[in-house]
Amino acid sequence: MKSPAALIEAYRSEGRKITPQRTLIFGLMHENTTHPTADALYEAASRAMPGISLRTVYQTLGELAEMGEIRLINCDGGATRFDPNLEDHHHVVCSRCGAIGDVEVRGASSLRPVGARGFAVDEVGVVFHGTCASCRGARKGSPAQQANR
Numbered sequence: 001m002k003s004p005a006a007l008i009e010a011y012r013s014e015g016r017k018i019t020p021q022r023t024l025i026f027g028l029m030h031e032n033t034t035h036p037t038a039d040a041l042y043e044a045a046s047r048a049m050p051g052i053s054l055r056t057v058y059q060t061l062g063e064l065a066e067m068g069e070i071r072l073i074n075c076d077g078g079a080t081r082f083d084p085n086l087e088d089h090h091h092v093v094c095s096r097c098g099a100i101g102d103v104e105v106r107g108a109s110s111l112r113p114v115g116a117r118g119f120a121v122d123e124v125g126v127v128f129h130g131t132c133a134s135c136r137g138a139r140k141g142s143p144a145q146q147a148n149r
Contacts (some may be wrong), residue, residue, distance in 0.1 A: 001029060004030055007064075007069065010069075021056045024045055024048055024049050025060045028048075029061075029064070029082065029084050034099075035083050035091075035100040036081065037079040037080065038080070039054075042057045070082050070086075071085075075091070075093050085102055089103065089104055090102075090104070090105045091103065091125075091126075092129075093128070094130065094131055094134075095129050095130060103128065111124050
């Protein structure tokens with residue numbers, strides 16, 4: 001995703017209005033590695049700018065996606081997440097806490113489905129599911145599990 005200053009220029013060049021709310025969202029999304037949901041971004045924006053509307057957050061995220069500045073991520077039917085990292089990468093998802101992280105997968109672009117006749121692959125996305133280090137550490141240190149050892 002471009003810097004907030006570059007996004008302001010891109011918005012202006014498309015005739016879009018620049019508001020303090022949009023500028024705030026640009027800043028919150030820039031280099032954000034948490035892959036936030038719109039609700040999580042709204043909570044962060046509300047702390048910085050009380051009164052910002054959830055509609056404004058959704059609208060701005062939709063515009064950023066439309067402009068190709070962020071990617072939408074849908075994992076396991078949960079809420080849509082937003083990713084400002086436009087580099088070629090894939091994701092790891094914690095099955096316990098839902099955290100999403102970026103990973104590189106060598107050779108992923110050459111993967112092709114077997115038995116999908118007539119299917120044209122536009123993009124390959126790899127998602128690894130497992131347990132993050134924080135959740136594994138919490139599980140190892142839980143009193144109930146220590147008592148059962």
